[in-house]
Amino acid sequence: MMRTTKENPPNLAIEFAGISLKNPVMVASGTFGYGEEYAELVDLNSLGAIVAKTITLKPRLGNEPPRIVETASGIINSIGLQNVGIEAFIGEKLPFLKKYEVPLIVSIAGETTDEYVQLAKTLREEKIPGLELNLSCPNIRYGRKLMFAQDAKATHQVVSKVRKVTDLPLIVKLSPNVTDIASIARVCEDDGADGVSLINTFTGMAIDVENRKPLLRQITGGLSGPAIKPIALAMVYEVRKAVKIPIIGMGGIMTADDALEFIIAGAKAVAIGTGNFVDPLTPIKVIDGIRDYMIKNKIKDIKSLVGSLQCPKGSS
Numbered sequence: 103m104m105r106t107t108k109e110n111p112p113n114l115a116i117e118f119a120g121i122s123l124k125n126p127v128m129v130a131s132g133t134f135g136y137g138e139e140y141a142e143l144v145d146l147n148s149l150g151a152i153v154a155k156t157i158t159l160k161p162r163l164g165n166e167p168p169r170i171v172e173t174a175s176g177i178i179n180s181i182g183l184q185n186v187g188i189e190a191f192i193g194e195k196l197p198f199l200k201k202y203e204v205p206l207i208v209s210i211a212g213e214t215t216d217e218y219v220q221l222a223k224t225l226r227e228e229k230i231p232g233l234e235l236n237l238s239c240p241n242i243r244y245g246r247k248l249m250f251a252q253d254a255k256a257t258h259q260v261v262s263k264v265r266k267v268t269d270l271p272l273i274v275k276l277s278p279n280v281t282d283i284a285s286i287a288r289v290c291e292d293d294g295a296d297g298v299s300l301i302n303t304f305t306g307m308a309i310d311v312e313n314r315k316p317l318l319r320q321i322t323g324g325l326s327g328p329a330i331k332p333i334a335l336a337m338v339y340e341v342r343k344a345v346k347i348p349i350i351g352m353g354g355i356m357t358a359d360d361a362l363e364f365i366i367a368g369a370k371a372v373a374i375g376t377g378n379f380v381d382p383l384t385p386i387k388v389i390d391g392i393r394d395y396m397i398k399n400k401i402k403d404i405k406s407l408v409g410s411l412q413c414p415k416g417s418s
């Protein structure tokens with residue numbers, strides 16, 4: 103039997119919702135732009151996939167600054183979906199990303215169900231590998247109190263309607279700002295989603311006590327980074343028990359061990375977000391570290407690690 107060594111490397115390739123990935127490590131939406139800025143620093147073709155910054159129908163300038171604040175083991179952002187809009191994305195950003203062999207997952211967001219449907223229809227012609235529905239951005243107001251992913255009915259409406267207009271692999275990005283994330287994941291599965299992506303940021307805030315003013319212009323924003331990792335991990339574990347569709351796990355992944363925790367808890371793929379701001383090479387280091395772990399532990403195929411958590415008998 104061939105041993106797993108550096109010369110005989112383990113298999114990191116995995117299929118996610120019909121998309122073939124070289125390895126399970128993606129970059130998370132909104133933390134890697136449209137790839138251009140990072141291309142000089144990172145070999146984009148080494149990544150499992152790129153999830154591009156969320157696109158809306160019209161360009162958005164985003165919220166007024168200050169819109170990022172550092173907190174203990176994390177950041178709170180209220181960028182507000184600054185993006186070039188679907189037309190410029192297709193005309194100016196997509197050609198660059200299509201030059202690479204790395205699968206591209208395009209993230210979209212609308213203020214109404216119809217906007218999601220329009221965006222999905224527009225992208226049908228573009229031969230992209232996958233679509234992510236961002237139903238969980240805490241920073242744009244939908245003219246309603248809740249994000250789509252905080253409301254099972256709203257989630258159902260968007261996912262079922264978008265499913266009808268596209269055959270692309272459809273991944274839904276979930277919000278952690280809910281009481282039962284597994285029930286929202288179940289709605290996505292029932293409505294034909296091919297995968298779920300979790301988690302987006304937690305609503306958070308920070309205050310300057312000297313002048314008693316919020317540190318963000320929007321007052322609240324989305325917390326990300328290592329501070330949220332244990333909660334994200336527990337949510338991935340819960341969702342894995344509730345649905346059969348594959349999961350992209352994220353929230354505070356900075357190291358290979360962090361990523362392995364998500365994979366063992368049940369994520370078929372993982373994504374790096376805030377880690378890209380700390381060190382653009384984080385995803386590459388995570389991929390290398392997963393490979394080293396597999397060699398050390400004689401694991402031939404990454405698939406055997408997914409959901410391989412060993413729970414004591416009698417625990418749930």
Ligand SMILES: Cc1cc2nc3c(=O)[nH]c(=O)nc-3n(C[C@H](O)[C@H](O)[C@H](O)COP(=O)(O)O)c2cc1C
Nearest residue numbers: 130131132156179236301302326327353354375376
């Ligand atoms: C500055 C910033 C911008 C983000 N923009 C988006 C976005 O456009 N769309 C989206 O789905 N998630 C967005 N996110 C959320 C991340 O994709 C990710 O879900 C979250 O940050 C948790 O992962 P992390 O702790 O590794 O950053 C953003 C996060 C940050 C920090």
